[in-house]
Amino acid sequence: MKSSEDTHYLKGQLQWLMFFRVLVATFFFGIATVAQLRRSESYVTTHLVYLYALTGSAFVLTFIYAFILPYVRRFVLFAYVQITADVFFVTALLFITGGINSIFSFLYSISIISASICLFISGGLFAATAASCLYAGLLILQQYNIITPLHIGAFTATGYEDVRLMYPIVINVAAFYMVAVLSSFLTEQARKSRQQLQRKQIALDQLEALNEKIIQHIPSGLLTLDQFRRIITFNRAAQDITGCTFDTAYMKDVDVIFPGISSAGDASSSPATGMFFPTDFELSFIRQDGRSLLLGFSGSSIKDSANEEIGTILTFQDLTDFREMQEHIKRVDRLAAVGRLAAGIAHEVRNPLASISGSIQVLQKSLQLNAADTRLMDIIIRESKNLSSMISDFTQYARAEAQGKESILLKTIADEVVALFNNSAECKNACSIKQQIPETITVTANRQQIKQVLWNLILNAAQAMTVKSGTIILTAAVVQHGFEPAALKNHIPEPAAKSPIMSWVEVKIADDGCGIKKSEIGSIFDPFFTTKDTGIGLGLAIVYKIIQEHNGTIAVESQEGCGAIFTLVLPDTSPAQ
Ligand code: ADP
Numbered sequence: 001m002k003s004s005e006d007t008h009y010l011k012g013q014l015q016w017l018m019f020f021r022v023l024v025a026t027f028f029f030g031i032a033t034v035a036q037l038r039r040s041e042s043y044v045t046t047h048l049v050y051l052y053a054l055t056g057s058a059f060v061l062t063f064i065y066a067f068i069l070p071y072v073r074r075f076v077l078f079a080y081v082q083i084t085a086d087v088f089f090v091t092a093l094l095f096i097t098g099g100i101n102s103i104f105s106f107l108y109s110i111s112i113i114s115a116s117i118c119l120f121i122s123g124g125l126f127a128a129t130a131a132s133c134l135y136a137g138l139l140i141l142q143q144y145n146i147i148t149p150l151h152i153g154a155f156t157a158t159g160y161e162d163v164r165l166m167y168p169i170v171i172n173v174a175a176f177y178m179v180a181v182l183s184s185f186l187t188e189q190a191r192k193s194r195q196q197l198q199r200k201q202i203a204l205d206q207l208e209a210l211n212e213k214i215i216q217h218i219p220s221g222l223l224t225l226d227q228f229r230r231i232i233t234f235n236r237a238a239q240d241i242t243g244c245t246f247d248t249a250y251m252k253d254v255d256v257i258f259p260g261i262s263s264a265g266d267a268s269s270s271p272a273t274g275m276f277f278p279t280d281f282e283l284s285f286i287r288q289d290g291r292s293l294l295l296g297f298s299g300s301s302i303k304d305s306a307n308e309e310i311g312t313i314l315t316f317q318d319l320t321d322f323r324e325m326q327e328h329i330k331r332v333d334r335l336a337a338v339g340r341l342a343a344g345i346a347h348e349v350r351n352p353l354a355s356i357s358g359s360i361q362v363l364q365k366s367l368q369l370n371a372a373d374t375r376l377m378d379i380i381i382r383e384s385k386n387l388s389s390m391i392s393d394f395t396q397y398a399r400a401e402a403q404g405k406e407s408i409l410l411k412t413i414a415d416e417v418v419a420l421f422n423n424s425a426e427c428k429n430a431c432s433i434k435q436q437i438p439e440t441i442t443v444t445a446n447r448q449q450i451k452q453v454l455w456n457l458i459l460n461a462a463q464a465m466t467v468k469s470g471t472i473i474l475t476a477a478v479v480q481h482g483f484e485p486a487a488l489k490n491h492i493p494e495p496a497a498k499s500p501i502m503s504w505v506e507v508k509i510a511d512d513g514c515g516i517k518k519s520e521i522g523s524i525f526d527p528f529f530t531t532k533d534t535g536i537g538l539g540l541a542i543v544y545k546i547i548q549e550h551n552g553t554i555a556v557e558s559q560e561g562c563g564a565i566f567t568l569v570l571p572d573t574s575p576a577q
Contacts, residue, residue, distance in 0.1 A: 007075055010075045010076070010079060010118060010119075011069070011075060013079075013117055013118045014065075014069065014075065014078065014079060014082065014118060015069070017079075017082060017114050017118065018062050018065055018066055018082075020114065021058060021062050021086065022058075022059065022062055024058075024107070024110075025055045025058035025059055025062070026055075028051060028054070028055045028093070029051075029052070029055040031051070032048050032051040032052055032055065050096045051093075051096055054089065054092055054093060054096060057089075058089055061085060065078075065082060076119065079115075079118045079119055079123065080119070080123070080126065083111060083114070083115040083118070083119075083123060083126065083127050083130075084130060086111045086114070086127075087108065087111050087127060087130040087131050087134055088134065090104070090105075090107040090108050090111055090131070090134075091134040091135065091138055093107065094135070094138060095138060095147070099138055099139065099142040100138075100139050100142055100143075100165075100168065105135065105168075105172055108127075108131040108135065108172070108176055109175065109176065109179045111127050111131065112124055112127040112128050112131060112176055112179045112180050112183065113179060113183045114127075115127035115180075116180060116183035116184040116186075116187050117183070117187050120184050120187055120188060120191075121180070121181070121184035121185075121188070123184075124179075124180030124181065124183055124184040125177070125180050125181075125184075127176075127180065128173075128176040128177045128179070128180035131176045132172075132173040132176050132177075135169065135172055135173070135176075136169045136173065139165060139168065139169055140165070140169075143165050215233065215235045216235050216236045217236070218235065218237065219237055220237055220315045220316065220317050221235065221237045221238035221240075221241045221242070221295075221315065221316040221317065221318075222234075222235040222237065222238060222313070222314070222315050222316075223235070223238055223249070223254070223313075223314050223316075224302065224311055224312065224313045224314075225254055225311050225312040225313075225314070226310070226311050227309065227310055227311055228253075229253055229254050229255070229312070230251050230252065230253055230254070231249045231250060231251065231252055231253075231254055231257060232250070232251070232311070234246045234249040234250065238316070241293070241295070241316070241317075241318045242257070242258075242285065242287060243287040243288050243289060244257055244288075254314075258283060258285060258295075260283065260284075261277075261283055261297075264281050264282070264283040264297075277297065277299030277312060277314060278299060279298060279299060279300070280296070280297065280298055280299075281296075281297050281299070282294060282295065282296050282297070282319065283295050283297060283316075292320075293318055293320045294318075294319045294320045294323050295316045295317065295318060295319065296316060296317050296319040297314055297315070297316045298314070298315050298316070299312060299313070299314045300312070300313055301313075327522065331525055331526065331544070332548070334526060334527065335527060335541060335544065335545055338527040338528070338541070339545070342395065343395070345391065346391050346395040349387075349391055350388070350391050350395075353384055353387055353388055353391070354388070356380075356384060357380075357381055357384035357385070357388070360377055360380050360381055360384070361381060363377070364377045364381075390536065404446050404447075405444050405445055405446055405550075406444065406445075406446075406447060407442050407443075407444050407573055408442060408443060408444075408445060408447050408450065409439070409441070409442050410437055410441045410442065410443055410450075410476055410505065410507070411435075411437040411438065411439050411441065411476075413447065413450050413451055413454065414435055414437050414454060414474060414476075415435070416451065417451055417454040417455050417458065418433050418435055418458070418474070420455070421433065421455065421458050421459070421462075426459055426462060426463075427462060431461075431462050431465050431469075431470040431471060431472055431511075432469075432470075432471055432472070433458065433471075433472045433473075433474060434471060434472070434473045434474065435474045436473070436474065436475045436476075437474065437475065437476040437507075438476065438477070441476055441477075441478060441505055441572070442573050443505050443550075443570045443571070443572070443573055444571070444573040445550050445570065446546075446550075449546045449549075449550075450546075450550075452542065452543075452546065453542075453543045453546050453547065453568070454474075454509075456539040456540065456542060456543050457509045457543060457566050458472060458474070458509065459539065460539060460540070461509060461510075461511035461513060461564070461566075462511075463513075463532065464511055464513025464514045464515070464563075464564065465511065465512075465513045465514075466513060466514050470511060470512055470513055471511070471512055472509065472510070472511045473508070473509075473510045473511075474507070474508070474509055475507070475508045475510075476505060476506065476507045476508070477505075477506050478503050478504070478505055478506070478572050479503060479504050479506050479569070480503050480504075503572040504552075504569040504570065504571060504572050505569065505570045505571070505572045506567060506568075506569050507567070507568050507569075507570070508565055508566070508567050509565070509566045510563065510564070510565040510566075511563050511564055511565075512562075512563040513563050513564065514560070514561065514563075515558045515559050515560045515561050515562050515563055515564055516556065516558040516560065516564055517560050518559075518560070521556065521558060524540050524556065525540050525541060525543075525544045525554075526541065527541040528541075529541075543568075547568050547570070550570055550571075551570070551571055552568055552569050552570040552571065553568065553569055554566060554567065554568040554569075555567055555568075
């Protein structure tokens with residue numbers, strides 16, 4: 001026996017052998033008892049006492065084996081001892097039950113089989129040899145009347161002639177060896193099959209573990225559904241993306257965990273059972289922590305060998321960041337295109353407009369005009385000014401490059417803008433502005449452009465007021481890099497290695513105005529998008545471009561009827577505290 005596995009096997013077989021021995025001993029004890037009950041007192045004391053003694057010693061010996069088994073180190077030797085003892089027991093039984101006439105010589109075969117099972121061919125041949133020697137010895141000694149077997153019941157030892165004695169010996173010895181070879185062959189086969197099975201089981205276990213690892217470690221969310229659309233697999237990425245644990249999702253209907261997934265899946269692809277999902281589809285998902293995600297799903301069905309649908313496999317990814325990034329890039333492209341257009345318009349229109357307005361002013365001074373003509377001239381001059389200011393907007397938008405940057409105190413700028421706004425026609429006392437910006441916050445920026453940003457955002461907030469007593473709240477705080485608001489994270493440029501940005505200034509402009517419709521929120525930063533009768537739709541586009549030029553970013557949160565919060569971040573250049 002080589003490995004601990006073999007030792008374990010042998011130990012198990014020895015336990016079975018002990019159990020079986022107890023059974024056989026009990027059987028013979030039963031025979032002896034029945035015989036005693038049917039015979040006279042004197043007969044019993046003569047012969048049955050040996051049978052009692054034999055079964056008793058088999059019990060005792062087995063008890064001793066069982067007791068020392070936990071302390072045994074050399075199991076092979078222990079097995080040989082037991083097998084030898086068993087062969088002696090059988091010989092003793094034969095001696096008691098009539099020697100050559102005993103019907104119990106088959107018990108040798110049982111000992112040989114048990115030896116083969118425990119110790120394979122070597123054990124089998126050893127037991128067969130021992131049985132052959134003891135059996136032949138018993139018969140020869142009996143034949144020559146050196147020993148006289150005991151007789152029990154109907155068994156009577158009569159002896160044979162020399163030649164006839166050879167028959168039972170040869171036949172039995174041949175049978176012993178045949179049993180040894182055959183039983184060890186079968187045991188060997190059984191052992192090989194068991195080992196093969198074990199190897200296959202190990203390979204299967206490893207394959208299962210590998211599959212499990214692959215499923216758990218793929219970066220995409222993966223879930224499988226049974227035919228009743230219940231979730232049976234929910235890998236780690238799926239748990240991370242959705243925030244749902246496996247225990248929560250297991251055996252739940254997929255619609256419970258992903259509300260609306262059935263309708264998001266194309267109904268045309270699920271004609272009969274509704275089990276199929278289309279190859280690709282998208283689904284809006286709200287996590288328990290309130291974060292709203294856009295998930296991109298791929299579905300395929302699982303079929304059994306008979307090509308029957310037995311489930312569905314769905315993989316999904318969080319497309320939220322990717323989609324936001326796409327939107328951002330699109331917007332930047334659009335802004336660049338409009339910028340070029342604006343520069344062209346400004347160039348082509350501004351000079352002729354200046355000539356028109358200058359000429360009119362000269363004419364106004366040199367001509368003797370009546371009151372009506374003067375009014376008309378004034379209209380021309382005023383409208384030219386308006387047109388010129390609109391072109392300035394375009395130009396400003398086109399040139400929203402952050403030139404002339406200086407270190408500015410944010411609070412000072414905000415104070416100026418708020419004061420200007422409170423005294424402007426746009427305010428009309430329709431709202432009050434609360435400004436809570438710490439004194440120390442500074443940003444390195446173009447003063448005029450930052451003023452423009454605050455002005456545009458405050459103006460929009462005031463224009464969104466539906467009630468007279470609306471309030472605009474202006475706040476600012478410093479946030480460490482990595483702790484920016486989630487909505488902004490994807491747009492914040494990575495800090496350059498040379499001058500790493502450790503913190504950001506986060507400015508919020510919140511109002512309790514009409515809010516923005518969900519369908520419009522994605523377009524408000526686009527140039528020329530406006531919902532106002534007199535709006536041009538450049539205010540937020542300018543803000544967006546300026547902030548971008550300052551290596552910052554801006555986002556909006558709003559619900560229709562519940563106001564809006566514009567949040568922008570700029571690199572923090574406040575002196576260290
Ligand atoms: P304009 O003010 O000329 O319309 P903007 O680019 O400044 O152009 O704004 C675009 C649109 O965004 C507005 O027409 C309005 O619908 C929406 N908007 C901007 N700010 C707010 C706000 N604070 N509340 C509600 N809607 C807003």
